[in-house]
Amino acid sequence: MGVFDIIGPVMIGPSSSHTAGAARLGKMAGTILGEVPVKAVITLYGSFAQTYKGHGTDKALVAGLMGFAADDERIKDALSLAEKSGLEVVFKSSQGDYHPNTAEFELSGVSGKKARVRGASLGGGSIRITSIDGYEVEFAGEYYTLITIHQDKPGVIANITQILAQQNVNIAFMRVSRKQKGAQALMILETDQPIALRAINAMNELSGIQSALVVQPI
Amino acid sequence: MINFKYIAELVELAESSKKTIAEVVWGWESEESQCSSDVVWNKMHAGLKVMQDAVRQGLQEQEKSFSGLVGGDACRFTNADTFLGPVVAKAAAYALGVSEVNARMGKIVACPTAGSCGIVPGAILAVGEHLKCDDKVLVKALFTAAGIGAVISSNATVAGAVGGCQAECGSAAAMAAAAVTEMLGGTPKQSAHALALALKNLLGLVCDPVAGLVEVPCVKRNAFAAVHALLAAQMALAGIESVIPADEVIEAMYRIGLDLPRTLKETSEGGLAKTPTGERITEGING
Numbered sequence: 001m002g003v004f005d006i007i008g009p010v011m012i013g014p015s016s017s018h019t020a021g022a023a024r025l026g027k028m029a030g031t032i033l034g035e036v037p038v039k040a041v042i043t044l045y046g047s048f049a050q051t052y053k054g055h056g057t058d059k060a061l062v063a064g065l066m067g068f069a070a071d072d073e074r075i076k077d078a079l080s081l082a083e084k085s086g087l088e089v090v091f092k093s094s095q096g097d098y099h100p101n102t103a104e105f106e107l108s109g110v111s112g113k114k115a116r117v118r119g120a121s122l123g124g125g126s127i128r129i130t131s132i133d134g135y136e137v138e139f140a141g142e143y144y145t146l147i148t149i150h151q152d153k154p155g156v157i158a159n160i161t162q163i164l165a166q167q168n169v170n171i172a173f174m175r176v177s178r179k180q181k182g183a184q185a186l187m188i189l190e191t192d193q194p195i196a197l198r199a200i201n202a203m204n205e206l207s208g209i210q211s212a213l214v215v216q217p218i
Numbered sequence: 219m220i221n222f223k224y225i226a227e228l229v230e231l232a233e234s235s236k237k238t239i240a241e242v243v244w245g246w247e248s249e250e251s252q253c254s255s256d257v258v259w260n261k262m263h264a265g266l267k268v269m270q271d272a273v274r275q276g277l278q279e280q281e282k283s284f285s286g287l288v289g290g291d292a293c294r295f296t297n298a299d300t301f302l303g304p305v306v307a308k309a310a311a312y313a314l315g316v317s318e319v320n321a322r323m324g325k326i327v328a329c330p331t332a333g334s335c336g337i338v339p340g341a342i343l344a345v346g347e348h349l350k351c352d353d354k355v356l357v358k359a360l361f362t363a364a365g366i367g368a369v370i371s372s373n374a375t376v377a378g379a380v381g382g383c384q385a386e387c388g389s390a391a392a393m394a395a396a397a398v399t400e401m402l403g404g405t406p407k408q409s410a411h412a413l414a415l416a417l418k419n420l421l422g423l424v425c426d427p428v429a430g431l432v433e434v435p436c437v438k439r440n441a442f443a444a445v446h447a448l449l450a451a452q453m454a455l456a457g458i459e460s461v462i463p464a465d466e467v468i469e470a471m472y473r474i475g476l477d478l479p480r481t482l483k484e485t486s487e488g489g490l491a492k493t494p495t496g497e498r499i500t501e502g503i504n505g
Binding site: 001002007009011012014016019020047050051059071075123124125 | 243246247250251258261262264265268283284285319320321322323324325326327328329330331332333335338360361363364365367368371372376377379393429430431432433503
């Protein structure tokens with residue numbers, strides 16, 4: 001709790017959860033995709049599904065996907081800007097046992113890359129990403145966040161953290177999940193310091209790593 | 219180490235160090251965030267500028283919100299003759315304007331929430347003009363307001379979904395009351411009384427927005443709460459005290475919030491949202 005949690009965030013209205021949080025969710029999903037999105041199927045749950053039009057939740061989610069911050073005055077025009085830039089967007093509503101302000105993104109990027117990201121807007125503009133490509137995860141985008149998809153075998157994580165140690169990067173939180181023993185695993189690692197591009201490149205060279213990606217705090 | 223969990227501790231810290239609440243909170247944020255006091259100041263100043271822009275925009279533009287329910291009232295209010303004093307009239311107009319900017323997807327500062335974003339700017343900017351003060355005084359006022367909000371948020375809640383509108387507009391009015399008291403030369407104790415008086419008199423206020431939108435009754439309520447904050451500050455400056463201390467009022471607000479039925483906590487399942495007109499509007503928008 002700091003003063004800027006009270007006097008802040010600076011944001012586009014009308015709702016910190018349904019607009020500012022939505023923009024941040026979109027931005028996070030776009031960052032996880034890692035390239036310019038050309039198609040987005042966005043499924044809304046709970047209160048998001050019920051009240052998205054009046055709160056501009058749809059505009060904010062799409063604005064975020066295009067990389068706009070929560071205080072970007074273009075949010076209002078995001079749907080037409082998306083159309084102009086060649087981003088096709090489809091909205092769906094569904095029911096699920098999720099936090100009431102949940103959105104799920106199925107994204108396709110310009111090179112054909114795909115990502116499936118689910119997250120919730122928790123109020124006051126803060127968010128939590130809860131699933132990436134079917135892996136259950138939990139992070140808020142408040143730290144430098146390293147996301148790796150790697151093989152579930154001894155030593156892979158040690159090699160990753162070794163690189164961070166060499167760069168003098170301190171790990172604040174970490175969580176590993178897998179769908180099946182010995183198959184693919186996903187790790188979320190939140191750090192106090194920025195992670196340099198060369199560290200990410202080094203990680204991507206490691207054996208057993210399928211992809212390593214850093215999300216800046218948003 | 220600057221540390222406070224309660225208003226009483228914040229007041230004690232200010233008094234024992236002969237500082238204002240604003241200065242204590244500014245120092246506290248600098249320590250907590252490990253940022254220099256300049257960085258913290260500049261960030262708050264940036265927030266102030268967004269608030270000032272929102273007021274300007276709010277008074278000029280008449281565009282309606284997406285639902286068409288709000289927009290144009292700040293203009294209407296400013297252009298009409300008024301029998302109110304200029305500070306009160308400006309506070310109301312500014313609060314309306316900022317809230318309308320929020321409703322039409324303009325840029326605002328959540329304070330403490332988007333739904334209550336007009337109250338603190340409305341009150342402090344109107345008083346700032348009355349005092350003919352520079353931005354420094356206004357930035358300090360925002361630190362005072364933020365300190366009060368931080369205590370409320372950590373001991374109670376500022377979320378309408380948890381505590382009803384008393385937690386949002388009530389907290390914002392309390393923050394504004396304490397800030398205005400300090401702007402006008404009140405002591406930290408007087409600021410505490412001002413916030414207690416402001417919050418006490420909005421206890422029980424429910425969150426029942428029509429169609430779930432931050433529009434009805436939110437936009438006009440911001441104007442009411444800004445004026446409410448001025449009265450609380452004026453009482454405190456006159457030496458009027460709240461019988462119930464600020465921390466106990468905050469605790470009462472939280473308990474009342476928990477006792478409120480969920481239909482009256484941002485679900486739009488009760489109150490104004492369920493009036494015949496409210497339901498008709500809801501069908502028109504979401505139907």
